[in-house]
Amino acid sequence: MAASESRYEAFLDSRAREGLRRSLLAVAARDARIIGAEGRSYVNFSSNDYLALRFNEALIGRAMQWAEIYGVGSGASRLVTGNLDLFAPIEAKIAQVKKKQAALVMASGFQTNAAVLQALFDRSVLGAEPLVFADRLNHASMHFGCQAAGVRQLRYHHCDAAHLGELLSHYQGDDRPRFILTESVFSMDGDIAPLAEIALLAREHDACLIVDDAHATGILGEGGSGLSGAADIVIGTFSKALGGFGGYVASTETVREYLINRCGGLIYSTALPPPVLGAIDAALDSVPGMDTERAYVASLAERFRAGASAIGLDTGASTSQIVPVILGSPEAAIAMSYRLRQAGLWANSIRPPTVPPGTARLRLAFTAAHQETDIDRLLDVLAGEHAAPHARAM
Ligand SMILES: Cc1ncc(COP(=O)(O)O)c(C=O)c1O
Numbered sequence: 001m002a003a004s005e006s007r008y009e010a011f012l013d014s015r016a017r018e019g020l021r022r023s024l025l026a027v028a029a030r031d032a033r034i035i036g037a038e039g040r041s042y043v044n045f046s047s048n049d050y051l052a053l054r055f056n057e058a059l060i061g062r063a064m065q066w067a068e069i070y071g072v073g074s075g076a077s078r079l080v081t082g083n084l085d086l087f088a089p090i091e092a093k094i095a096q097v098k099k100k101q102a103a104l105v106m107a108s109g110f111q112t113n114a115a116v117l118q119a120l121f122d123r124s125v126l127g128a129e130p131l132v133f134a135d136r137l138n139h140a141s142m143h144f145g146c147q148a149a150g151v152r153q154l155r156y157h158h159c160d161a162a163h164l165g166e167l168l169s170h171y172q173g174d175d176r177p178r179f180i181l182t183e184s185v186f187s188m189d190g191d192i193a194p195l196a197e198i199a200l201l202a203r204e205h206d207a208c209l210i211v212d213d214a215h216a217t218g219i220l221g222e223g224g225s226g227l228s229g230a231a232d233i234v235i236g237t238f239s240k241a242l243g244g245f246g247g248y249v250a251s252t253e254t255v256r257e258y259l260i261n262r263c264g265g266l267i268y269s270t271a272l273p274p275p276v277l278g279a280i281d282a283a284l285d286s287v288p289g290m291d292t293e294r295a296y297v298a299s300l301a302e303r304f305r306a307g308a309s310a311i312g313l314d315t316g317a318s319t320s321q322i323v324p325v326i327l328g329s330p331e332a333a334i335a336m337s338y339r340l341r342q343a344g345l346w347a348n349s350i351r352p353p354t355v356p357p358g359t360a361r362l363r364l365a366f367t368a369a370h371q372e373t374d375i376d377r378l379l380d381v382l383a384g385e386h387a388a389p390h391a392r393a394m
Contacts, residue, residue: 019330020351031055032369035346042346043374045364050219050321051293052369053243058286059279063244066278074271079260082271090277091248093284097225098213098234098250104259105248105280107269109214109237110141112247115265116235117145117181120210120255122262126177131207133167134181135159135193139212140354142181158186159317161197168205178207184227185215188355188363190301190322192216192227199230208232218242219297219321223288242287244279246272293368297321300366300375307379324350325362325382333360336385343381345374 015021028036032052035044053059066086074082087105094103106112123129129151134142136155146153154171156164164180171178180202182193195211202209211231218224218241228234234250249259259266272280301321308315314326325347327333333349340347340362347362355361366375 019334020353032367033371033374037346040344042341042344043370043377045345045347045362045366045370045374045378047367048215048240048365049243049369050241050297050365050367051224051243051287051290052367053218053241053283053286056243056282056286059243059282062278062282063275064278066281067273067275070274072275073273076271077267077269078271079267084271084274084277086274086277086281087271090281090284093281094248094250097217097223097284098236099225099229100234100250100252102253102256103248103250104256104266105246105272105277106263106266107247107272108245109212109235109239109247110144111265111269112235112237112249113139113141113212114144114148115263116249116259117142117210118148118265119259119263120208120233121146121149121151121179123150125258125262128176130177130179131171131174132179132181133164133207135183135186137186137189137356138181138183139187139214142183142212146181153181158189159191159193161194161201164198165201168201168207172205178205180207180209181212182210183212183214185213185220185320185322187215187322188350188361189316189324190215190318190320191316192319195227195230202230202232210235212236214240215320215322218283218287218290219294224290224294225288238280238283242280242283244283245276246280290368297366297368300370300372303372304364304366304375304379307375308382311379311383313382321366323364323366325364326359327361328358330360333362336362336382339385340378340381343377345378345381347378 032049032055034041076082091103121130132151132153134153137158154167156167185192209231210233211228213226213228213234213236217226217236221227236248238244238246305315316324330351337349350363351360
């Protein structure tokens with residue numbers, strides 16, 4: 001056995017001792033509300049399919065149609081022969097939704113962040129290591145992009161425009177290119193960045209504002225257009241509210257052309273397959289007309305937050321369809337997730353390093369497939385369990 005194996009085993013053992021070891025569990029899904037696992041069914045509160053589009057007839061229909069007509073693969077990278085004529089109309093739709101000159105479809109949202117940021121922060125092109133001001137709770141894929149570019153991030157306190165302003169002022173005399181990097185809706189907290197203030201700072205300090213709109217697109221903003229209107233460059237994914245898969249960047253024509261010439265994740269990766277593009281295309285057509293679903297999801301999240309607050313649960317600063325229940329230790333989060341599961345409710349525990357130490361949590365996401373009674377059941381179980389430790393202590 002290679003010497004490296006024993007080091008990997010030691011790593012896994014230490015993760016297990018800290019209650020942080022992860023594992024994969026096979027689940028079965030036949031609709032957007034219920035998942036099956038190990039012979040039981042659960043109401044799923046851990047899905048990012050906010051508009052329940054993944055089982056939508058129009059999306060499935062176009063995916064099947066495009067598979068039949070164009071095949072199940074694209075055959076090559078977009079720079080070789082994979083740039084099927086299906087891409088351009090989809091990119092035009094995204095550019096229009098995001099109010100940018102152009103858009104570029106890539107593989108997953110993770111790959112888009114990791115590869116696009118690496119290219120944008122390339123010091124050999126910029127002439128110097130850029131100054132990258134980043135919210136400290138940004139998604140892992142953004143860190144990967146920064147790391148791949150070899151830039152040191154200047155982290156500002158989460159959603160704290162005043163702190164960002166201080167950092168920008170501190171580097172005022174520095175003439176290196178500046179970028180500000182934030183999510184719109186934060187994936188593990190469900191809170192929303194103060195984008196108008198951040199955009200003002202970006203203008204004031206001549207910084208390029210890059211916003212990851214993954215969890216807002218489709219579900220928030222006018223017609224589901226997201227919250228990234230003030231951004232210079234928008235990064236996003238089709239894997240959340242749009243129900244499918246794939247990533248994109250919306251920007252100026254120049255940035256798009258630059259990425260086509262410099263972004264390894266686009267150049268050296270096979271283009272998305274036609275059925276996936278079909279689902280994206282149908283989702284882009286459906287989403288603007290889904291105001292009723294968006295309002296319903298918002299009302300479910302509000303119903304949950306009100307109930308959670310009444311029983312003393314900590315839901316952080318969430319104002320979106322993502323609501324954390326912050327419990328503290330990994331053990332507490334795992335135990336709560338387990339007890340919900342016993343009641344037929346699925347809510348994964350989220351632990352460090354995905355969230356900061358001491359803030360392990362359940363991360364709940366509400367979708368158009370949920371019923372109000374699902375939320376009430378969830379609250380009932382949480383109320384019972386939340387009270388239980390005190391009851392035992394008495
Ligand atoms: C903010 C954010 N950006 C990017 C991604 C990655 O997107 P995808 O799942 O399409 O790879 C995620 C998904 O977890 C995310 O939460």
